[in-house]
Amino acid sequence: MRCFSSVAAAFLRLCAVVGPVLLGVLTLLYTGRPAISFLAAGAALAIAILACDAWLIARRDWLTGGVALTTQIGFLFSVGGYAAAPFPAVCPLPKASPPAGMAIYVLPTGVNHRTAAFAYRGGSPWEKWDSVSNAVLVRHPQGDVLIDTGFGRTIRSQLEAMPLLFRLATDLEQSRPAADRLDAAGYDSKHLRFILLTHAHWDHVSGVPDFPGVPVLVTAAEHRFIYDGGFPNAPARNIDPRRFQDYGFDGAPYLGFDQSRDLYGDGSIVIVPAPGHTPGSVVVFVTLPGGSRYAFVGDLVWQLEGLARREERPWLEARVLGEDPTSVQQSMRRLSAIAMRYPQINIVAAHDPRGYVGIPELSRSAVH
Ligand SMILES: [Zn+2]
Ligand SMILES: [Zn+2]
DSSP states (O other), X not given: OHHHHHHHHXXXXXXXXXXXXXXXXXXXXXXXXXXXXHHHHHHHHHHHHHHHHHHHHHTTOXXXXXXXXXXXHHHHHHHHTTXXXXXXXXXXXXXXXXXXXXXXXXXXXXXXXXXXXXXXXXXXXXXXXXXXXEEEEEEOTTOEEEEOOOSXXXXXXXXXXXXXXXXXXXXXXXXXXXXXXXXXXXXXXXXXXXXXXXXXXXXXXXXXXXXXXXXXXXXXXXXXXXXXXXXXXXXXXXXXXXXXXXXXXXXXXXXXXXXXXXXXXXXXXXXXXXXXXSTTOXXXXXXXXXXXXXXXXXXXXXXXXXXXXXXXXXXXXXHHHTOOHHHHHHHHHHHHHHHHHOTTEEEEETTOGGGGTTOOBOOHHHHO
């Protein structure tokens, strides 16, 4: 009898310690080949393990109990691997009170002829992609804002200073600089209060010299990055340093981003940090009085497929640009979550022409 009870005790201990391993095997069998028998065996085993746990606690067998706890935690951890990895939480659509008279216009400045293979992993080398470079004018009663500047009047000389290989791989077709488009529309440049950069790469700052005296808003991280070297931000280094105006993120979380900057305090132009492509890259959310919403994501992705398929830039381009892959992935996940949750927000990737459909070009009648 004594012998039998010691065998039974050993069995109960074994059940508490090894049971979770068997439970893990049953879980694997069920997920691979769903059958009620696996479920029933798993449920019975789980109950048996809990009963053995109770028995160990009653006997104050802390040594075996500790080992059993370890394997049981291991089992729970392995089951956790089956749980969904949801997108970052997306808060409710933030409130905005855009003032009457606010509007946005696109100012096309040119095109770079490339292929989808250049833009994102898995993109076809046969699919031609016209990588547009645009400036976007946001008209606002507190002062107009130009989001990026596209190719400026001096783009040719800026390009001549670039490495030969880069120039050979760049098939650029300039249309009309943003400053010329504004002049042609009769726009009074005294309304332009800020140039707001999504980031400081050459194709986004090229037109800055065409707007002398207009402050250029950058994050502190991007400001440092400009002077860290690298040919893609060489044109930014030639901008009068006194024109850069740093800003911080002192606002509440915004659509899953931890920080924000509400430029005019009315929710109409809200900037969030989205580092990765460059250390100080941002996304600019614009809300218009009619309720239209836009997210200007800069170069987080070059083509919208990058977000939809969550495909980053090809390895070589990401390395040449010095991207931080972990930050790029984080920023892309946040934007993908927003795109899925709020399809009414128009995602504008700087170089994808499809994002600008629906944004009018500036005309004389719009200005006067
Ligand atoms: Zn860029
Ligand atoms: Zn760019």
